[in-house]
Amino acid sequence: MTAVHFGFLRRRHLAGVLAAWALPTWAQRPASKRLHVGVEAALLSSGLAQHLQQAIGRDTGLAIEWRAGPGGALLSLLERGEVEAALTQSPEHELALERRNLLHDRRPVARSEMVLVGPAPRRAGRKQVAGGDPAGIAGGRDALTALQRIAQAGASGAAGFVAHGEPSGTRELEQALWKTLGPQPLGPWLRTAAAGPTAVLDLAQQTQSYALIERGVWQARGAKSGLAIMVAGDARLAATYHIMRSFRVNPPGGKLLVNWLAGPSGQSAVRSFGRGYRPVG
Template identity: 30%
Template sequence: MKTKLHFLLLLLLLAPALPAGERLRLATTTSTDNTGLLAAINAVFTERTGIAVDVIAVGTGKALKLGRNCDVDAVLVHAPEAEKAFVEAGYGIDRLAVMHNDFVIVGPKGDPAGVRRAKTAAEALGKIARAQVPFVSRGDDSGTHKKEKQLWRQAGIEPQGAWYYSIGQGMGAALQVAEEKQAYVLTDRGTWLAMQDKLPDLTVVFEGDPALFNPYHLIAVNPKRCPNADFETAMQYAAFLTGPVGQKLIANFKVGGRPLFHPDVLP
């Protein structure tokens, strides 16, 4: 199956560019958009193929809902369990690994909850809850929010109270609120690296737990479920993103010499 898929991707990558005016509708997470990565990748893709990419940057939950509602041709998201359910329900085809980074917990430099002493991410959140120190949650059903809820469950805590701010917004906004309130927040490393110069009072206080691994996958919307989905164009984009050019663009996209994401296909 994998060999067949790779052959299809190769054929699509080598195929002639589609006519000018062709468009791909892509629902993706705020992290891929806020970092500037997609703008860089899509500019090269459009130059090579003539296909414009219309990006809808929302949380993963909303991105998958757009796929289920047949409003997009493909999704680029980072919530493995929700992605698998999307494919198993027949809404998506060919869930392809594209890249990864990790989540980190960012907070005040003084670390009032003592998060740096934690051995796991769940223990870190437990320290924040017990100290009743402000914590900002995206609260938007994004991949980051799903990971946060998973960690709270592992900690055996239902976060609530005046210290817990659920804002229903994207990663960039959550980091800005954390800066204003001197609060802790769970963020993907890519968005943190892209924004850290604008957040002088925050720093990474916890990282490195394997539970914080953060993979991104591209999924084409199933044309059998959504007849208006442009599967061919979605697969041409997939071939580019997972091919040598797309993977090198991901590897070379850096802030201050540090990569924001790591390619999954590039050797």
């Protein structure tokens, strides 16, 4: 090899090293195989999942394939190793698996809240009578009081409530609230929606009923529903999404995914998206 050629190779190698030093830490990591990650379907409906997917691919080279569903179903897939990681907000189920050492690295990613929505109140005018909000809960901050009033109005035939029909984090919270009030009331005023994060909102719109909706889904889909937020801001309605890895599989990109989502880059991505979601810091 000539001295000129050798010198050229040395300069090219040095340039490559300097270029690598100039890149962000994430960009220096080699791209890994595609990761199958369970994601609470609400995050796809709101758009946050797609936003995170693009940012993860750009920063790390990871190819994320979301598998959407309700948190309870996704955590069963995670337990069996059928997905490598999951992003859910089903705290009781998550903690139960963590206590059994069936998941690793459970870390918070984004905060949101549930809001209680219902028929928008209408003031009386020349061409319309007063109406909406038959339970009289608009503007409240106490979810338990609001549910109690809805149940009372429902028993008299004046109001309806739409419950979640799949094992999502929202359903878990909804059932916990009813349990705090006592035995869950029954009656034709209490309907159960089909599967899917927007099914509850669709049925509540059709029947002019009350429902608990994740704020991100509401901000993405609620504007044309004819419903309005009745109750928000109760600490009992808070929701936190966690990322976690399966105990049964250990793909090379799994740890990178968790660290990115829970770290500064992931938190910045959540903050930039907004729309009902906040970083955990």
